[in-house]
Amino acid sequence: MTTRSHRVPPAEKERTDPMSEDTISSAAVVPAYRATMMFHPSHHVPDLNEAEEWFRRVFGRDSIPLSILSKNRTDGKKGPDYSTFTPISDVLFDTIDPKKYVILGEQRYAAVETPHLKALGWYVEGMTELFGELKRRGIKVMSQLDELADGDEPPHAAGAPMPLFFTYPEDAGIRYEFMPPPPGPSPLDPRTTPGWTRPPVSEDDPLGIVCCSHHTVLTDRPERVMQLTVDVLGGTVIGEGRDEVRGTTCTWVRLADSVFEYAVPDEGTAAHADRAARAPHDTYHALTFRVADLAKVERHLEAQGVRIALRSADTIVVDPATALGVPWGFTTAVLPGDDRV
Structure with missing residues (x-):
């Protein structure tokens, strides 16, 4: 099973405490962007x-x-x-x-x-x-x-x-x-388009996609990208933990309509090899979609010649060599802290 342990950092807890001095002092500061x-x-x-x-x-x-x-x-x-x-x-x-x-x-x-x-x-x-x-x-x-x-x-x-x-x-x-x-x-x-909303799962969708769960960016310096996505753009850290399927230690950030997984890969993993190929820069590694029926997804992918590279009880990751160079993920799990309906 996919292990995505969740811990909100102490600093994040302080920012979300409605009575904290940090919250009170920052509430009046509204970015002009x-x-x-x-x-x-x-x-x-x-x-x-x-x-x-x-x-x-x-x-x-x-x-x-x-x-x-x-x-x-x-x-x-x-x-x-x-x-x-x-x-x-x-x-x-x-x-x-x-x-x-x-x-x-x-x-x-x-x-x-x-x-x-x-x-x-x-x-x-x-x-x-x-x-x-x-x-x-x-x-x-x-x-x-x-x-x-x-x-x-x-x-x-x-x-x-x-x-x-x-x-x-x-x-x-x-x-x-x-x-x-x-x-x-x-x-x-x-x-x-005015009034656009995320479309519901369609019977005609061969993958039964609910929404994009998250985007994975590989890094060895999470603090560098946090300065941009959290400190400047106002994203919120919704959790920290492990993704045992890809073999990474992660921080999950909600920003605007999306969740971003900033992941430090373990040595010896496919993610680590992808990160090393782009070093010293970070690597935009993958998208993971939340789906309604994982077994249906796997049957369709295999029928289209897309091989499964990694799996757990609730998540599969495909072989990028058979998938336009992207190790797409498909999961029925919901990231801890992800409150998008």
């Missing part, structure tokens, strides 16, 4: 068509090409086509072919032969204020063109007025992305 929702995981692949077919076959989900944004253009110019977006329950999954990610005539990501997760980010209200707070705390910020951001105004997207910036991996562990929420419904992101 807010992470509203996780934007998307970024996943690099050598072939977008193969990735789309895999998501359709294994997850039962169709993907939305980035080029849809230029569908109604009248100038005859071709829009960007370097990624596709796959809605999976409450996650918008972004798959990128680095060979096509060309901005101002330069390919910005190295091409890959083996797919792997790259990074993640958030929609943020108050981008200018967040930019100022990151600078104040010594967390460097860079533009879409990987240029160091100076001055009082945040960087903008290349060729567009929209604020868009990223953290330096040396300061935050990963190149985390920040952008403002869309001003209206986005054709790429169904979650931006």
